Amino acid sequence: MKAKIALEDGTILTGRSFTGAGEAVGEIVFNTSMSGYQEVLTDPSYTGQLVTMTYPLIGNYGINDEDMESAAIHPRAFLMREYQAVPSNFRSTSTLADFLKKFAVLGIEGIDTRMLTRIIRNQGAMKAVISTEDLDDDSLIARARQWPGLVGRDMVARVTTQNYYGWTENRPLPGAGFPDQANKKFKVVAFDFGIKYNQLRILSDKGCSVQVVPATTSSEEVLALNPDGIFLSNGPGDPAGVDGVVENIRSLLGKKPIFGICLGHQILGLAYGGSTYKLKFGHRGGNQPVKDIATGKIEITSQNHGFCVDPDSLPDTVETTHINLNDNSLEGMRHTEFPAFSVQYHPEHAPGPHDAMYLFDRFIDLMSTHS
C-alpha cells in the first residue's frame, strides 16, 4: 500500500506500507544499528518518534519472545528500505510485520532511507507525518509542521510504570517489595523513566534485587525502602520537560549511591544544576566510540539520545569521565562529593556491543563501599 512521508522542511518521500493502512506523526530520526530492530522497537526512549533504520534489510531474523526491552513497541512508525517478509532464525516466532500490526505501528518500506538520513543529518531531527490515507503533499507538510514536537514535552509520563514492580526470573513481578532477596546482595530502586528490560536483567544478574518505581516516586518513598543504591533509567524525550523529577533526584544526592543511564544521566545533570541541549540529529546506533578519560580506553557503545548534558553548565564538583570521540560531546560524569555517576549511552546494550558492561560492576562496587 502506497505511503507518503512528509517532513517539516517540505521534503516528500514515497514508500509502501507493509502493515496496512495507517497514519503516524512524530519526530523522525535514524538509527545506524545493522541488527537489533526488535530491541529498538521495544525501547521506550523512542516514544513519540518515527524511526528509520539506515541498514536497508530489516526483518531478516524475525521476532522472538526473548529480545523484548519492554512489553510494547514505542516508535509510531518504523521505516526501512526493504522489508524481509520471510525470516530465518531458529528463535524466530513471528514476522516483523505481524509484530508491528499487533501494536498498530506502521511499517514502511521502499523509501530511499539514505536520502532521508542525509536530510536529517543536514537539517536535524524533524517533525514528520506518514500516511497511507492522506497522500496530498501540501496537507501532509502542513500537518507535520503543526505537530508540537518533543522539545519541552514530558514524554516520560507516557511510558513510566504506574505501579511498583519487581524484576525476577527474567520478567516483571507486579507489586511492591524487593524480590528474591535471599539470593541477592544489594537492593536497588530503579526509577522507570522508560526503562529497558536489559538494565533490569543485568542488575539482577549482578546480584541486585530490583524494585522498579514510577518516575514521580518521591525521594521520601524511595528512602523509606532503604535501598543500597538508586538506578535512574533511560527514557524518551526532553529531560527539561519531565515534570517534578529533577528536584526529587536532587534530594537523593549523597543519600545513596546513584547510577544513571541516558535520560537518567541527563536528569542527574539537571539535578547537579547543569543544563541540557538538543543535538542536531542525535546519536542512535551501535557504533559510537566513547573514551574513558581515566583509563584512555575506548569502548564501542550503543546509543539512543537526542539531548545532551552541557559540560560547561556543570559545577566544579562534577567531573567528566567519558567523552564521545566523534563529536567530543559529554558521555559520562561523576560527582566528586556524592556517590553518583552516570553515562549518556547504554551499557546495557540491547542492541549493541557489550563493551561498557563494566559500568554495572562500578555501580556494584559503589554500593559495596557505601553499605
Added chain:
Amino acid sequence: MPKRTDIHKILIIGSGPIIISQACEFDYSGAQAVKALKEEGYEVVLINSNPATIMTDPGLADRTYIEPITPECVIKVIERERPDALLPTLGGQTALNTAIKVAETGILDKYKVEMLAADIAVIKKAEGREEFRDAMNAIGLNVPRSFIVHTLEDAMIAGDDIGFPVIVRPSFTLGGTGGGVAYNRQELRTMCTAGLDLSMNTEVMLERSLLGWKEYELEVMRDKNDNVVIICSIENMDAMGVHTGDSITVAPQQTLSDVEYQDMRDAAIAIIREIGVETGGSNVQFAVNPEDGEMMIIEMNPRVSRSSALASKATGFPIAKIAAKLAVGYTLDEIKNDITRETYASFEPTIDYCVVKIPRWTFEKFPETEDVLSTAMKSVGETMAIGRTFKEAFQKGMRSLETGRAGFGFDGKEAMDDLHQDDLEMGLTKPNSKRVCYLFEAMRRGMSIERMYELSKIDPWYLVNLQQIVDMGTRIQEAGFAGFAADKDFLFEVKQYGFSDVQLAQLTGTSPDDISKLRKDHSIQPVYKLVDTCAAEFESYTPYYYSCYDQENESHPSDKKKIIILGGGPNRIGQGIEFDYCCVHASFALAEIGVESIMVNSNPETVSTDYDTSDRLYFEPLTHEDVLAIIEREQPDGVIVQFGGQTPLNLAGSLNQAGVPIIGTPPDAIDRAEDRKRFQQFLQKLGLRQPENGTVHTLEEALKTTDRIGYPVVMRPSYVLGGRDMRIVYNEQGIRDFMALPTIAGDEHPVLVDKFLKDAIEVDVDAVCDGTMTVLGGIMEHIEEAGIHSGDSACVLPPHTLSPAMIEEISQATRAMAQELGVIGLMNVQYAVKGEDLYILEVNPRASRTVPFVSKATGVPLAKIATKVMMGVSLQELDFTKEVSINHWAVKEAVFPFDRFENVDTLLGPEMKSTGEVMGIDDNLGMALAKAQLAAGQVMPASGTVFISVRHNDKDNVVPVAASLAKQGFSLLATAGTADKLAEHGVSCERVNKISQGRPHILDKLKDGQVQWIINTSSGTRTTEDSYLIRRAALDYHIPYTTTITGAASMALAITALSQQQLAVKTVQEFSSAID
C-alpha cells in the same frame, strides 16, 4: 600515544606470485602499508618476487628487492639492510611462514630486528592447531572436537573416535591445500597421507564435521592500548564445508539477531586478546548451528587476509593502512578516518547497503578435474557487488563475473531445461561452481524452499530472496514490454531487483536498446550512492560510489578534464594483476598531468579499487549498461579500454557505437589486428611473414588445409581468447579428434589452423607508439619453445640467444606494424624465430601481461608513458625516444595451480594454465634463472639423480643437457629409449623400468626419494599414461620437474650458477640506476 621513534627502518615481506588463495589482495594491503609507513617517515624495505605488483614499483618503498621470498633471501636482505623491525602480517601466509623460519634461525635476535604486530609466539598460537584449540578452551569458547595427528595410524584411530564424516586439515598450508572431507576410512587414509606430506610440520588436524552449519567471519582490529573494534561481519551463503574463498559471501551478516551477533563479537574480541595479536587486523571464522545457534570457532588468521581486503572494500575502512599505523605505535583514536575526515578510526563501520562477493572459478581450464567445491580453495578470483538490497547486489555480482551472464538467470544462458531431476538435486547437494545455476533451475521448476534448503543447506533467507528474483522474472514475462510501457513504477521496481536490460530484453522478447530507451523515456536511471563507513551519519569526502535504483543521487561530477579507466573485473587465468597494474598506472599518470581519473572495476582484491588510487571510484560491473550509465553521468573527455585486458576491450565496440570517446588506438586498428583477413593483408602490405594458415568450418576443410600447410598445426576456435581449446595437432587423427570436440562440433564459428613452427623461439615485444614514433619497451625471449602459451612460458630480457641482426629485424618489424596500424599507446607483438626467419604470430594493440615485468626489468614505467601518449603528449616530450639497454638479466617465470586440481596433467601447451608470475633479476643470467625458479617455489637440487624420459622428437636435444648434468656430477636415470640415445652419445646412465615393464619401476624410485629432478616431455596428450603418472607423482612428492627441453637446459644453467657463486640480493633501485 604517538608513533614510535625508536625504530626507523622497517622490512615488509610481500606474498610473492599470484596463486590460488593468495592474489592481488596482498598487493592492495602491502601497497597501502608501504604508503602509510612512508607517510610516517619510516624507511621501508620490501621483498616481493612478484613484478606485477604496485607495491614493488620503484617509487613506493625506499628499497625494493624483487627477490625470491625464501628464508635465505630474507636473511640476506636483513644482513644487507639491518632493519629495526620486520612486519610479517601483510604478505599473507607466505610472509608469515617465511617470517617464522627466519626467526627460527636466530637472525632477528642477532641483528636486533623486532617483529611488529605479531611475534613468533602469537603466530604459532594462532596457526598451530593444537595451540589454538587449547587457547580457545582457555577462554571458554568451543572448537569442533578434533585431534592433531602426526602419523597415519593416529589419524585412523582419531577418525574412528570423531566419527565420519571427518574434516581433514593439514597445518601450515595455503588456502587449506590438501584438506577435505573424508566420508569413510578409505578416504581418510588417502587424505591424511597427502596432508601429512603437504604440511610444513607433518601435522594434520582431524575435526568434527560441521557440514551444513552457517559460516561467518569477523574482521577485528586491535591497538596497543587493547582497544578492539570489529570492522565488518561477513556471512557465507554457502554453508560449512565449502572453503570461505569458494563461498558466495555477504556483508554484513544477515541472519543473526543482535543477541547472537554480539556474542560472536565478544568471542572475536576475546580471541584476538587471548592469541595476543598486539596490533593490527585479524580474521576470525565461526560456525553456527542453524538449529540451536550453537557457536564454534573455526580458525583465526593473525594477519590481513583476503577477507580483510574484502571487508575494506565493503566498508570503506582501509584495514591494511590502519594496521600499518597501529604497528608503529599509534592507537585507533589517534588515526583519522580518511572518509569522514572528522571522526577517528576507533569506531565500527556501519553500512547502508548489501555487499555480495562471488568467487570466479576456472574449472574449464582443467577438464580432468571434477567440479566440486570443498575445504581446499579452487577459485582464482572474485568479484564484489554493492546494492541497496541483497537481490540487487547478487544480480550485479552475477553480471560482474565475466562469465557472460547478465544476472541471476533469465539471460538465455546455461539453460538446464533437459536436466534430469536427480542431477538437479545432485547439483544442489554437492557444492560446485555452477550451484547458482542449479538453484535458478530448481526455483524455475518450483522446488520448495524447504527442499532446496534440505539439499543445499543454504540458509532459507537467501533462498527466499533469490526466489523473489525468479518470481519477479515470471511477473515480467507475463506483463511483457507493454507492462513496462504502461507502468513506470513496475519498471523501477524491477530495476531495484537488480535486473539488467539484457535480462529484461530476454524476458520481454525485445532488445536491450529497447529497454534502455524505455527507461530513458520514463526517466528511470541508476543513481550513485557513497560508501562512507557510517551510513550517512557524517559527511564524507571520499568519492567511492555504487549504483542503485533509488531517489537521490550523490555523485556530482566535476567540470575538470577527466578520463574514465575501465578495469579488468575478477581475476581469472589469463587476466590477472598485470592488467590491474596497468590501470593503476594509468590513474597515476593522469594525476601527474593534472587530469581527473575515474576508475570503474568490480574486483575487491585490487589496488585499482582502493579509494585512494583514482580521483573517483565506481565499484560496478563492467557491462555495457553499467559502464554507459557512468559515462552518461560523468561525461568524461575520454575512456581508456586498452589497459584492463579483455574485459574492457570487449566493451570497446559497443561503447564506440554509442558515441563514447575511446582514447588511444582507434577501435578500427584493433579490428585490423584481430580480424584474420584484414591482418593478413596488413602483414602482406608490410612484407612481413606469418605461419601458413587457414580458416575452416568442417572436418573436410580442415584436412584439406593441413594437406596444404603440413603437420604439425595449431588448431583453435576463432572466438575465444587465452588459448582456450587450443591444440597442437600432429596427425590426421588429431584433426579428427579436435573437430569432434563438443565445443567445436556444436559451434558455428570457424576454426583457425596455423602451421606450428616446431622448435621455434618465441619472442614477446612490448612497445609504445605516439602515432609518429615507436619505442620498444623490451624484447623478451621465451625459454619454452613456441607452442606453449606465452603466459605460461618463462622468458628472458634481454634476449639471450638471438643475434643482433635478428633483434634489429624484430625492432624494425615492431616499428613498422605500430606505425601502419596507427597505434596510440601500447602494443604487444608475439614473434616466432625459426632459424633465420622471423614470423609474426600475433599483434595486440593494447597493454599486455608482460608490461609490468618489462617496466620492473628496465625501470621504465611503460603504462604511465602510454597513458600520457594517449592524452596527446608525444614521446619526445616525455623524453622516451630510444630503447633502454640494461646491464643485467631479468627472467620471468610462471606459477601454476596444478597441485590444487586432482588428476590434472602438468604438461604445458597452448592453453594458459598459470595463475601468476615471478621475476628473477641478477647480473648473471644463470643466477637470474635460478632466482626465478626459487621464487616460483622450485627446489633446485645441487646433486643427486636426474630422471630423464623424453618423447621421441626430443631425444636428440636432450643429449647436451644430460651431458652437462653428468659433468656436474649428477647421476642420470632413464628409461630404455632415452638411455639408448644417451649411450649412443657416450653419456652413461642407469636404466629403470617403465611402469608397464614391471616393478621396481620409475614410480617406486620416485616414491622412495631416489630422484631429485625429473625431465619429462610428452607429445601432449595423455595417451602415454606412464608419462602422466610420472608428472603427477612429481607434483605429489614435490620432486622438481621440467616438461620441456629448453626449460631443462635453463634449469641446468641455473643449477650451475648456484654451484659457482653465492646468491646475492640487490634492489631494483640499484639495478635501475645502473641503466644508462
